[in-house]
Amino acid sequence: VLGGVTLLACILFNIFAKSYFKQLSVLFGLVVGYILAIVMGMVDFSGLKGSSIIALPHLMPFKPEFHAGAIVSIVLIFLVSATETIGDTSAMASSGLNRDVTPEETAGSIACDGFISALSAVFGCMPITSFSQNVGLIAMTKVVNRFAIATGAAIMILAGI
Known part of the structure; x- marks a missing residue:
């Protein structure tokens, strides 16, 4: 269902959108699909709990190994x-x-x-x-x-x- 709605949204945006927005039909379709996935409870935000809004990368997070x-x-x-x-x-x-x-x-x-x-x-x-x-x-x-x-x-x- 989710994939079908996303594909349909991409096709509809491609058919009915004008000029610049026609080129963004895949992006709009993905946004529609993502919003639908949130509504359907298919998106898990638990990984974001306890994380800060801004995080810098860690220098050398792994020990160097050579194989x-x-x-x-x-x-x-x-x-x-x-x-x-x-x-x-x-x-x-x-x-x-x-x-x-x-x-x-x-x-x-x-x-x-x-x-x-x-x-x-x-x-x-x-x-x-x-x-x-x-x-x-x-x-x-x-x-x-x-x-x-x-x-x-x-x-x-x-x-x-």
Whole structure:
């Protein structure tokens, strides 16, 4: 029932919404589904009891351990992630800037991907990877602006605190 109502809400928003709101049909459908799940008693808020409104991440929440099997697996996963980063960087330069990517930009994007993944591990988080969806967004809007990206990053950081 819940899935059907959520799907129906997505379809209805997609059919009847105008302009910008039509692109947000999946988001509106998810909001409708979430509200219905709360009404149906399917959402458990017990994990939020006793937690503070703002919480900072803990530095090194786990004891560092090194296992050869895990290291080999992570290296293989990083090679796949690096391939995705190269593709995303090339697509962004091509679609957003109408030019080929430079070797320095490719090297910088891979270095940033590796650095931020290592930094995320210090806080007990999963490795980070580039998101191809953002390349599509830049291709659609043609907005290639560091201030816009930094503003979005600041909002995401504040939302995560």
